[in-house]
Amino acid sequence: MTTTAPTTAPAQGTGEILEAGHVDVLIVGAGVSGIGAAHHLREQFPDRTFVILDAQDNRGGTWWTHQYPGVRSDSDLFTYGYRFKPWRGPSIAAGEEILAYLDEVIDEDDLSPCIRYQHRVTSASWSSEDRRWAVDVTRIDTGQQLRFTTGFLWMCQGYYNHAKPYQPRWEGMDRFAGVIVHPQRWPQGLDLAGKRVIVIGSGATAATLIPAIAGTAKHVTMLQRSPSYFFAPPTTHELALTLRALDIPEEWTHEILRRQYIQQTDVLARTAREAPDDLHALLVESVRPLLPENFDVDKHLTPRYRPWQQRIAIVPDGDLFAALREGTASIVTDTIETFTEDGIKVSSGEEIPADVVVTATGFNLSVLGDVAFTVDGELVDFTGRVTWRGIMINGVPNMAYVFGYFRHSWTLRVDLVSDLVGRLLSHMRDNGATMVVPTLRPQDCDMQLRPWSDPENFNPGYVMRSQHVLFKQGDREPWTHLLEHEEEREILPKADLDDGTLVYS
Numbered sequence: 001m002t003t004t005a006p007t008t009a010p011a012q013g014t015g016e017i018l019e020a021g022h023v024d025v026l027i028v029g030a031g032v033s034g035i036g037a038a039h040h041l042r043e044q045f046p047d048r049t050f051v052i053l054d055a056q057d058n059r060g061g062t063w064w065t066h067q068y069p070g071v072r073s074d075s076d077l078f079t080y081g082y083r084f085k086p087w088r089g090p091s092i093a094a095g096e097e098i099l100a101y102l103d104e105v106i107d108e109d110d111l112s113p114c115i116r117y118q119h120r121v122t123s124a125s126w127s128s129e130d131r132r133w134a135v136d137v138t139r140i141d142t143g144q145q146l147r148f149t150t151g152f153l154w155m156c157q158g159y160y161n162h163a164k165p166y167q168p169r170w171e172g173m174d175r176f177a178g179v180i181v182h183p184q185r186w187p188q189g190l191d192l193a194g195k196r197v198i199v200i201g202s203g204a205t206a207a208t209l210i211p212a213i214a215g216t217a218k219h220v221t222m223l224q225r226s227p228s229y230f231f232a233p234p235t236t237h238e239l240a241l242t243l244r245a246l247d248i249p250e251e252w253t254h255e256i257l258r259r260q261y262i263q264q265t266d267v268l269a270r271t272a273r274e275a276p277d278d279l280h281a282l283l284v285e286s287v288r289p290l291l292p293e294n295f296d297v298d299k300h301l302t303p304r305y306r307p308w309q310q311r312i313a314i315v316p317d318g319d320l321f322a323a324l325r326e327g328t329a330s331i332v333t334d335t336i337e338t339f340t341e342d343g344i345k346v347s348s349g350e351e352i353p354a355d356v357v358v359t360a361t362g363f364n365l366s367v368l369g370d371v372a373f374t375v376d377g378e379l380v381d382f383t384g385r386v387t388w389r390g391i392m393i394n395g396v397p398n399m400a401y402v403f404g405y406f407r408h409s410w411t412l413r414v415d416l417v418s419d420l421v422g423r424l425l426s427h428m429r430d431n432g433a434t435m436v437v438p439t440l441r442p443q444d445c446d447m448q449l450r451p452w453s454d455p456e457n458f459n460p461g462y463v464m465r466s467q468h469v470l471f472k473q474g475d476r477e478p479w480t481h482l483l484e485h486e487e488e489r490e491i492l493p494k495a496d497l498d499d500g501t502l503v504y505s
């Protein structure tokens, strides 16, 4: 399949918008979601044209943006990998192994000719008369303004701003004589040998980075305001070793391990709901034997929230705890009073010396890639809109988005959403429709709107900081975004496309 979009734009214009061609489907984002979406699209609709636009200069999304030492998955790759492509490596993988896997998908599906890098989508305008989106793009390398048109917009933009990490300001930061870095913008060649490093944060990034640099730096201090949950599984699942020794097809191993990990995460998620105190105790007690003698587990590793209200950070083979045992890393649980010239002073009065401070403080959430949407000339204010099954938005025609799971692997949802979008496109084709709009039925109009994420259920900082700019959920299906794969893998494949909430024309 080819696209009618030219591979390079004409010579730089003088501020005018250059027509860049028409495609049947336009995918925004070349991360795991966009590449997965393109695979499914090509497989199900070999005759349709499509293009993938990404603001970055390479593929991989998250895995291209995050290049700090030790960057790795938190999920097992049998479920983080796609349903359609076996994973051959260890269960927990390094960022570059994930990029290599995505490269294989791009090669096998011959996606390269369809991907345009350094293309930032700035706005998308739907015309019901023309039955198409006009998608405006700024080329980051040349500054050119381009306009693509498409019949269906597939937003695979992820959930955070790749260009601007969340970087809180603390008193005294300006006088700190050392270097301050954010993991999202890790400087190439930063030499930590012999340096005293403070990592601010307690989540997956801190847990990943610290063991990776602990052997090189003089000392690494994890400075956290409050503790997170950790779980220390082996890097490679025993079952993977057993199956691989049997010399069976890789597809079998992939599928069996997928089922194993899905079931394990189902049990964890269910226990978090039904017996949170038991899971809390299990997680906290499971790390205790890995810690140095007399370690204050209550202060440093006993979270104050329920398990799974935020992601559980994975510490494969307990490597973070090994660094604590060896004394190359330590944890301080306190609040920052001020940066000093030589480090950070915390509320207890202690001053932690540092040459380098890493602010593993997370993301700025971005709603649908910060693209400005208009429908028939009217700007879409997402804060007043409701999601249709966490895939479409009421009143926004011919647009689907991918938002993965928090508790299971993100990618499990990429496959499920792609199946549903495929069904929807087939349904439209079979019924001669060129437009589909999620629409509140009369009985839905007075339903109670709920926040996109119920804080009781899932409440990490980056979601809570941005709830006010996000679209909402209703109090009934299909106006909900279900967080559990266990529910969705039953519901989404059977979702009724003719229940009156999708209006076709």
Ligand SMILES: Cc1cc2nc3c(=O)[nH]c(=O)nc-3n(C[C@H](O)[C@H](O)[C@H](O)COP(=O)(O)OP(=O)(O)OC[C@H]3O[C@@H](n4cnc5c(N)ncnc54)[C@H](O)[C@@H]3O)c2cc1C
Pocket (backbone or CB within 6 Å): 028, 029, 030, 031, 032, 033, 034, 053, 054, 055, 056, 060, 061, 062, 063, 066, 071, 072, 073, 074, 075, 076, 080, 119, 120, 121, 122, 156, 157, 158, 159, 160, 162, 205, 368, 369, 370, 371, 402, 404, 405, 406, 408, 409, 410, 411
């Ligand atoms: C360090 C780290 C580790 C993680 N580990 C896991 C894990 O183990 N398991 C898990 O399930 N999840 C994990 N996550 C969450 C992770 O973000 C998702 O798993 C997944 O990578 C998201 O993929 P995506 O393609 O949807 O979005 P992204 O990876 O965010 O990619 C989106 C792409 O869209 C592009 N884009 C966005 N807006 C625009 C625009 N307007 N115009 C053009 N391009 C645009 C971006 O440039 C980017 O390249 C991790 C996240 C981080 C940061």
